[in-house]
Amino acid sequence: MGGTGTLSAERPTARPAGPFVDRLQAAGFDFFVGVPCSLVGPVIAELERRGLYLPETREDAALGVAAGAYLGGRLPVVIMQNSGLGVSLNALGSLHLLYRMPCLLLVTWRGYRGEDAPEHLVMGRVLPDLLDVLGIPHRAPVPDTVEADVAWAAAQIRERQTPVALVVLPGLFA
Amino acid sequence: MTLADALAILAPRIPAGTACIHANGYVSRAGCAARDREECFYMIGSMGLAASIGLGVALTRPDRRVLVLDGDGNVLMNPGALASIGAAAPPNLHHVCFDNGAHASTGGQRTISDHVRLEEVARACGYRWSGRVETPEALAAEVPALLGREGPAFLLIRIALGPPGPPGPRIPHAPEAMTARLRRALGAAA
Numbered sequence: 497m498g499g500t501g502t503l504s505a506e507r508p509t510a511r512p513a514g515p516f517v518d519r520l521q522a523a524g525f526d527f528f529v530g531v532p533c534s535l536v537g538p539v540i541a542e543l544e545r546r547g548l549y550l551p552e553t554r555e556d557a558a559l560g561v562a563a564g565a566y567l568g569g570r571l572p573v574v575i576m577q578n579s580g581l582g583v584s585l586n587a588l589g590s591l592h593l594l595y596r597m598p599c600l601l602l603v604t605w606r607g608y609r610g611e612d613a614p615e616h617l618v619m620g621r622v623l624p625d626l627l628d629v630l631g632i633p634h635r636a637p638v639p640d641t642v643e644a645d646v647a648w649a650a651a652q653i654r655e656r657q658t659p660v661a662l663v664v665l666p667g668l669f670a
Numbered sequence: 671m672t673l674a675d676a677l678a679i680l681a682p683r684i685p686a687g688t689a690c691i692h693a694n695g696y697v698s699r700a701g702c703a704a705r706d707r708e709e710c711f712y713m714i715g716s717m718g719l720a721a722s723i724g725l726g727v728a729l730t731r732p733d734r735r736v737l738v739l740d741g742d743g744n745v746l747m748n749p750g751a752l753a754s755i756g757a758a759a760p761p762n763l764h765h766v767c768f769d770n771g772a773h774a775s776t777g778g779q780r781t782i783s784d785h786v787r788l789e790e791v792a793r794a795c796g797y798r799w800s801g802r803v804e805t806p807e808a809l810a811a812e813v814p815a816l817l818g819r820e821g822p823a824f825l826l827i828r829i830a831l832g833p834p835g836p837p838g839p840r841i842p843h844a845p846e847a848m849t850a851r852l853r854r855a856l857g858a859a860a
Contacts (some may be wrong), residue, residue, distance in 0.1 A: 527730065547674040550729070550758070552722075553750030560719035561754070564691070564726020567711065567849065567857030572726075590715025591723075 509639045510670035513538035517546065519643055520573060523650035525600055527565040530575025534666055535604035538669040539649070542560045542565065549597035554655060557586040562599045565583030571653070573600045578623050578663075579616065588630060598653040601661040603627075605636065608666055637668065671806050672832035673700045673768050679806055680827075681705035683813045688735045689727050689856065693720035693744040695775035697768060698838050701739050702837030709855040711848055712841045717750030719766060721755060726822045728760035728818065728821075731856055734819070735762050742769040742783035749791065756796025763821040765792070770831045778831055792824035800824040 508577065518540060528543050529550040530536075550666035552558035555576040562572035563670045576584065581603055606612050607620015619626075633652050637645040645662060652660045673696060681704040684690065690710045692698040697720075698712035713720055724738035745752065745767050755763060767788055772778045789800040799819050803809045809827055816825050843851075 527726075529726075553754055554748070556716075556719065557722045557748055557750050557754065558720025560716065560748075560751070561726040561729075564723040565730045566726075567723070567852050567858065568727045568730030568856055569853065570730050587719060588714050591713070591719060594715060595849045597849055616761070626681070653809075 497540040511639050511642055513542040513669050516642060516646070516669065517542045518627045519646045520600075523642050523646055524571050524591070525571035525573045525650070527562065528575065529561050529565070529572065529576070530602070531555050531558060532575070533577035533604040533606065533607070535577075535664050535666055536575055536602060536669060539602070540596045543556040548651040549593065551610050555583045557601070559584055559592060563591055563597045566597045566599065571598065573602055575602045578619050581623070581626065582619060585630075588632070588634070593631065596657045598657050599659050600649055600653060602664060603661050605666070623663065627663075627666050632659050632661050633658055634663055636665050641666065642668070671809070671829050673697070673770065673774070673829055674704070674832065674837050675806060676702060676768060676809060676827050676829050679706040679749055679809050680813055684737060684819070685735065686818065687733070688737050688740060689852065690737045691720050691727065693738075694742045695715070695741065695743075695773075697739055697741045697744070698841055699739065699839065700837040707855075709849045711852045712843070714841055714845065717742050718751070719788075720744055721751035722748065724763055724765070725755050725758060725760065727856070728763040729758060732760065732762055734856060737762070738758070738763070738765045740765060740767045742767060742771065742788065743773045743781045745788055746781055746783040746786065750768040752792050752797070752824075756792070757797060759798070759822060760820075761798075761820045764817060764819075765797075765822060765824045766816075767824065767826050768829050770825050770829045772831050774831060775836070779832070789824055789826040797822045797824045800826075802826040802828065802854065804828040
């Protein structure tokens, strides 16, 4: 779990997590597993309040559990810090993408614009390229687009049957 | 007792309808050769994640029995899965680990399982039961008892490293076909 994300000057209006989780559930997502990041702390807290969150030990293990949940008939969301995306490459490559198992990746963007603790800078710089290389469609919602972006992600997932990512910028959630 | 010997004892005793999640490598190849069903899932990659996948199935389908067929190299790669299973404690999850002390599918390089009692790790992680068998007779006697226990339950099956070479052909099913058929077998939407 990382430190506190900075609130971007251009995006002063953070969104409460409750309506975001409502939106995820309305879009059909019904299984939530992950490893925390402070940038999605309010989302995880809201999921915990609803009794919906399963904490995992590693991000690739979370992806494994999500794969099992999909096999069981659920549509999963996997929450992780972008550092955990590095941990997840083999699971994405040889499980989800190979076996066509969809999930929504809710990946935080530590190291955004190079403004963060040193351990986040390399992954922060390559995050969009890394998702592109893997062929994982992604959007980084701002407060005004978050509802539309959730709908976009759900539609992409149903069409492609593979993982799709929403990248969580610092300050998106309050 | 080799992997194939152990599967020859285990496979006929698996109840119909059990969702079987096979670890990658020779566990999948030998498992598929011994008993292939719609509800059998074979990992051809993502080493270490069989138990995590099994946990996801078990939690979302409490009405179905889930059997994870694992190997010592796989368990040691992702021991956190034992902790997650112990913490979530799904009663419908049973977990067997074929322990030959080696990465058989990459040429038999040793693992460190001789120094780590994986069944004790499972127990410490919160499995309701764990045990170990080392002979065909003990395995034949233990399988029905294992599957009758409330899970999560972990059985380590000590096996010998078999002869060089694969214990069965490559998995004949396309990966996405395995996804579809297990979902179909579990009654999940297509």
